[in-house]
Amino acid sequence: MSDSSFAYSSARIRCLENKLLSGPVYEQMADASSTDDCFRILNDAGYAGITERNYNAVLSDELKDTYALIKNLQPNEKFSDLFLVKNDFHNLKVLVKSEISGRDGEHYLSENGNIPVEKMKEYVLNRDFSDMDPIMADSIKNAYEIYGKTQNGQLIDIELDKGAFNLMKKYAEESNSEFAKEYIKRYADLTNLKSFFRIKKMGGSMEFFEEIFVEGGSLDAYKFKDGFASDNPATVFKYTDYGKICETGMAGGFTLFEKLCDDFLTEFAQKAKMDSLSEAPLIAYIHAKETEIKCVRIIVSGKINNIPAEKIKERVRMAYV
Numbered sequence: 600m601s602d603s604s605f606a607y608s609s610a611r612i613r614c615l616e617n618k619l620l621s622g623p624v625y626e627q628m629a630d631a632s633s634t635d636d637c638f639r640i641l642n643d644a645g646y647a648g649i650t651e652r653n654y655n656a657v658l659s660d661e662l663k664d665t666y667a668l669i670k671n672l673q674p675n676e677k678f679s680d681l682f683l684v685k686n687d688f689h690n691l692k693v694l695v696k697s698e699i700s701g702r703d704g705e706h707y708l709s710e711n712g713n714i715p716v717e718k719m720k721e722y723v724l725n726r727d728f729s730d731m732d733p734i735m736a737d738s739i740k741n742a743y744e745i746y747g748k749t750q751n752g753q754l755i756d757i758e759l760d761k762g763a764f765n766l767m768k769k770y771a772e773e774s775n776s777e778f779a780k781e782y783i784k785r786y787a788d789l790t791n792l793k794s795f796f797r798i799k800k801m802g803g804s805m806e807f808f809e810e811i812f813v814e815g816g817s818l819d820a821y822k823f824k825d826g827f828a829s830d831n832p833a834t835v836f837k838y839t840d841y842g843k844i845c846e847t848g849m850a851g852g853f854t855l856f857e858k859l860c861d862d863f864l865t866e867f868a869q870k871a872k873m874d875s876l877s878e879a880p881l882i883a884y885i886h887a888k889e890t891e892i893k894c895v896r897i898i899v900s901g902k903i904n905n906i907p908a909e910k911i912k913e914r915v916r917m918a919y920v
Contacts, residue, residue: 625898654895684712768787778877864886
């Protein structure tokens with residue numbers, strides 16, 4: 600793809616970035632005196648017509664439009680596909696668990712995957728995964744096999760989560776984008792760090808962590824083994840890229856640590872603001888929009904459940920703009 604093509608796409612993205620929600624808007628929403636006031640602020644900020652009744656559908660459509668936009672700007676690239684992988688695997692989890700439990704999980708399915716929901720249903724119903732990417736096909740087959748031996752639904756999640764990261768890594772490599780490769784590498788590291796901290800806090804074992812450890816990051820399993828053996832695990836990661844967030848976050852609770860991990864990835868994505876001649880701004884914009892939707896959900900859920908404003912703010916992620 601030529602630099603001139605990316606220059607046009609980047610210019611378009613720069614305009615759209617001006618419409619992203621800012622930190623002050625998040626604060627106004629959290630401080631709103633009522634849920635209705637929160638939605639009024641959201642309406643004024645660009646989410647026209649959003650209400651308590653329809654907000655899940657509106658937010659889902661917003662993401663769908665974002666993925667479609669990126670594909671339209673760069674039709675021969677696959678930057679958005681690696682972001683959609685997690686939705687495909689989410690749908691696989693829902694369909695498989697619905698099947699084994701006999702419960703209808705239709706309302707949990709996401710329309711924002713690479714594979715249409717109806718096609719995914721056919722794959723699972725017919726047990727025919729031949730049209731899937733081999734990584735996804737092997738992952739779902741392994742999940743069924745493991746469940747057949749153990750009857751443990753949690754192991755389905757573990758196997759499919761590993762498959763999702765392997766496929767995301769493959770897509771990043773196929774994109775020939777150094778920014779995408781680095782993004783996925785950091786995403787894997789942060790996912791492993793969050794899993795490690797949660798298990799460590801709960802008194803879990805390295806053996807269980809090894810089962811859920813995802814490949815593709817810069818931190819290998821041995822580093823985490825040292826963390827499990829330490830009374831002060833933050834020191835184990837002191838000289839890695841994640842030293843600061845481990846020092847600050849591991850001294851607090853999981854809510855703080857998870858937020859710092861997500862903010863770390865946003866800070867990395869913000870580096871794309873300095874680049875106007877590559878794919879980086881397009882990838883960063885997808886991250887920014889996904890994070891925005893996550894923040895809106897956190898705030899809206901907090902307001903609906905009458906959670907104090909300060910508690911809501913503790914969970915809201917850093918704004919991209």
